[in-house]
Amino acid sequence: MTKLLIILTSVATLLSAALFATAQESQTPAPMAVDTAKGLPEWDKIYAVFSHPRCADCHVADDRPRWSGAHYGGTRVHAFNIQRGADGSGFGNPGLRCTTCHFASNSSALHGPPGAENWHLAPTEMVWFGKSSAEICAQIKDRNRNGDRSLEDVALHVRDDKLVAWGWAPGADREPAPGSAEATYQAIENWMAAGAPCPLTQ
Amino acid sequence: MAVDHFARAMDDNEGYPMRLTVDGQSFDIDADPEMPLLWALRDLIGKTGPKFGCGIAACGACTVHVDGQPVRSCSLPVGHATGAITTIEGIGTPGKLHPVQQAWLEEQVAQCGYCQAGQIMSAVALLDEVADPTDADIDNAMGGNLCRCGTYPKIRAAIKKAAVLKTARL
Numbered sequence: 001m002t003k004l005l006i007i008l009t010s011v012a013t014l015l016s017a018a019l020f021a022t023a024q025e026s027q028t029p030a031p032m033a034v035d036t037a038k039g040l041p042e043w044d045k046i047y048a049v050f051s052h053p054r055c056a057d058c059h060v061a062d063d064r065p066r067w068s069g070a071h072y073g074g075t076r077v078h079a080f081n082i083q084r085g086a087d088g089s090g091f092g093n094p095g096l097r098c099t100t101c102h103f104a105s106n107s108s109a110l111h112g113p114p115g116a117e118n119w120h121l122a123p124t125e126m127v128w129f130g131k132s133s134a135e136i137c138a139q140i141k142d143r144n145r146n147g148d149r150s151l152e153d154v155a156l157h158v159r160d161d162k163l164v165a166w167g168w169a170p171g172a173d174r175e176p177a178p179g180s181a182e183a184t185y186q187a188i189e190n191w192m193a194a195g196a197p198c199p200l201t202q
Numbered sequence: 203m204a205v206d207h208f209a210r211a212m213d214d215n216e217g218y219p220m221r222l223t224v225d226g227q228s229f230d231i232d233a234d235p236e237m238p239l240l241w242a243l244r245d246l247i248g249k250t251g252p253k254f255g256c257g258i259a260a261c262g263a264c265t266v267h268v269d270g271q272p273v274r275s276c277s278l279p280v281g282h283a284t285g286a287i288t289t290i291e292g293i294g295t296p297g298k299l300h301p302v303q304q305a306w307l308e309e310q311v312a313q314c315g316y317c318q319a320g321q322i323m324s325a326v327a328l329l330d331e332v333a334d335p336t337d338a339d340i341d342n343a344m345g346g347n348l349c350r351c352g353t354y355p356k357i358r359a360a361i362k363k364a365a366v367l368k369t370a371r372l
Binding site: 079080081082083086093094095096097099100101103104105107108109110111112113 | 236257258259260265271272273274277278279282324325327328330331332339341342343344345346
């Protein structure tokens, strides 16, 4: 009789554990369906911003920001031996920080330096300059290469960061990034809702 | 706490009385906050050591320090210059030159001399952070200071000598 009780208790325990596991699985969100037909056009809007010279010129793989875009007539490295900084910070070198010339606002002088708060290069792992749409897309979803951000964090960063906002208000005759911060934020939200698909081709 | 004169004056869209601390002294001025700091230094305060070169932060002749960091004063709006400003006139005296000034004399760096105030201020900023700079450190710090006379080899030699002089004074 004792043996029977032990067996019945064990069976009951196993059953309840199995039921609990099933209940838990039913609460786990199902993998988001990827809707490339909706998502890729949204990504294209995002890529148009990220790859634009106002954004990409400071998202470089090496230590030198670029001067590129329509009004530059070509691509060249930033003059004056400007570099990321020996400490890797992106804020320049001792004696010649980015903020030696780039202040909190755009210069009003013809060809004067552009400005926004916190002017600096993006970290080396966040390379956009010269990268394909697929490459940037993969990078933006990789927390090791996007500043350890969720996609929602990326969207908020794009919408709210003052240095990012400069890309749409670069001053003088510089071509702004397409759209706006809000429109790009919305595009990221829409892209996420569609499963954040990336283009397959490089 | 620093006062953002720029933001305050932009509220009423006119000039604003402000107090600048330059070379350890306070100066009360009334200026459009968008006026370049260099204008305020030279025309309102009488500090003519910093020079006007290009007006777009592309030559370095106007370099001064704000809170110890070099800035191109031709492009920094005076309303944003909310820290302690140091010009070439404030780093040493005839009786006690700054090590960089002393080295500049000993190495006879200047030719026409127009860019030297800015060169020296950038060199001072470099040595404040890097006591014994390499050639690369010097090139990286001084790339924004142009010298039409081409005194770059002497500038490099003077910075290395200044590093020695500065360390010897400590």
